[in-house]
Amino acid sequence: MAAGAPRVFVSHISGVAVFDPNGDQVGRVRDVVAMLRVGKRPPRVLGLVVEVVSRRRIFLPMTRVTGVESGQVITTGVVNMRRFEQRPTETLVFGELFDRRVRMVGTDEEVTVLDVSITQLPARRDWEIDKVFVRRGKGGALRRKGETLTVEWSAVTGFSLEEHGQGAENLLATFERLRPADLANVLHHLSPKRRAEVAAALDDDRLADVLEELPEDDQIEILGKLKEERAADVLEAMDPDDAADLLSELPEEEMERLLTLMRPDEAADVRRLMSYEELSAGGLMTTEPIVLRPDATVADALARVRNPDLSPALAAQVYVCRPPDETPTGKFLGTVHFQRLLRDPPFTLVGSMTDTELRPLPPDMPLRAVTSYLATYNMVAVPVVDDSGSLLGAVTVDDVLDHLLPDDWRETELHHGAFGMDLQGGEP
Structure with missing residues (x-):
């Protein structure tokens, strides 16, 4: 409404x-x-x-x-x-x-x-x-x-x-308006018992957002205390690349059991990501960029960009492809940055303004080369395309930063309080 x-x-x-x-x-x-x-x-x-x-x-x-x-x-x-x-x-x-x-x-x-x-x-x-x-x-x-x-x-x-006496509900109400990273800070400092209670009370989308901000050990602990069907629901709500990273840390039998419980289309995306080397463009990418056909209009593109569930990096540009509209797509034609979308009339076709000059990345490009590419062209996201010319996904700058920082960077920041936020959710 x-x-x-x-x-x-x-x-x-x-x-x-x-x-x-x-x-x-x-x-x-x-x-x-x-x-x-x-x-x-x-x-x-x-x-x-x-x-x-x-x-x-x-x-x-x-x-x-x-x-x-x-x-x-x-x-x-x-x-x-x-x-x-x-x-x-x-x-x-x-x-x-x-x-x-x-x-x-x-x-x-x-x-x-x-x-x-x-x-x-x-x-x-x-x-x-x-x-x-x-x-x-x-x-x-x-x-x-x-x-x-x-x-x-x-x-x-x-x-x-x-x-009084409301268990996790009282804590949830207190921290309801926190950003996922700051709520992750709260969970990280709770006892394992209390952490499990709060995680169980969060809805799937909220828990998925928070899990993406937690250190690996906390992620595995929380996921392991959920019922398997609930765990599969939460994995579906996570970004596919984050879900793939988490699942890859689980024992193979448990990983396969959770993948089987996930919706087939969601599980297929995660399996595809897990087939690439972790520190490659394919392993870093998300499989859910904004994909449009060349006959879509600027109005169509802006409506997709306005989706509040998209990260700023994913909303920075749209990817123009021939059908199908979901990755892996038909032939990848190029990209249109959202600034260009703002300069043209709403009825303009995105196929007429597609940038075809900037080459996409192959899925096997190593992290170092991906980082250099983003820095060289001042990009916040870049397409990943296979040998047949189909769009596989997009690597965003936040995905790259996760792997450039030290392995324990999340635990370090959470230990000191998430970037200046104290445990009560206010400014220090």
Whole structure:
């Protein structure tokens, strides 16, 4: 739902159809998953419980939802078909909040929750519960005779987490707004038991981002304490090159077991990366750059560049290829830097502005040569192309820096506090 769009009361999406971008029905909404937070802060909406054709209930993260409107939910098309299992930090809105007796702040009047509304935060992909629809009067059959009103989440009490005895939830609420690198700093300094509790309570995308910032030993420890299916989900949410690096450090039997549990397309990308030497262009690259056909427009390219999930380095340019649009692609034609995209009209075809002069890298180019290439041409990302001319991926400057710094650089920075951040998430 775009910023500024009207809020959606969750009772209105109960049972509505969920569609992928092609218009094919995925299933129907059966519940909304939220995470309560300390004090009066509105709950964060994590995702939807969707019942698919087989009557299996799966979890659809809100980061995969592109629209909630006109009696339907639209997804990105990326759906994990594993059965939904509620975690200790999660609350089901239909199952646990509706018909709940709470009290009005200030008057201490008892009211019954009939509905709640969700809204997407401006300029962010996060969703929150912002309003509560309540009925005054007694519960049960007499409930329908009372006055109804819609109030802010903060106007009622009886939902939010208490300040004590909440295990990992309290810590998660405290550090919710930290960048992944700073949250990694927090986890690194916790006891192994506490670290496992917090990791188990994080959602898959958040945990994946944090794992990418942790030293290797911490990564292996945390992954080893997750259930195998959850571990596979987290690996899928990681950048393929980071997932490949982590898996390569595991015993072969465990590595193969996790790869088997991953979605076939995700596992295929990781296996392909693991087939290259670690310190080569192929071993360093990510397999998920922005790939466009030559008949795509500048508007199409800018829409892809604006994806908040992309790192700045990956968003710096698009790669123009003949179909297929996913790596390994058809013939690689060239690149278009985002600055060029900003200078041309939205209807311009990217095929007409493609830079074909800068040669791509072969997958076997060693790290030293890749570093020199990036420095020579002042690039933050560069394509990797095989002998047949197909785009395999892109090496970004952050991938190179990871391998130029000392092996223990993450532990050194975490030991001293992540670049000046103390363990409470504030400035020193």
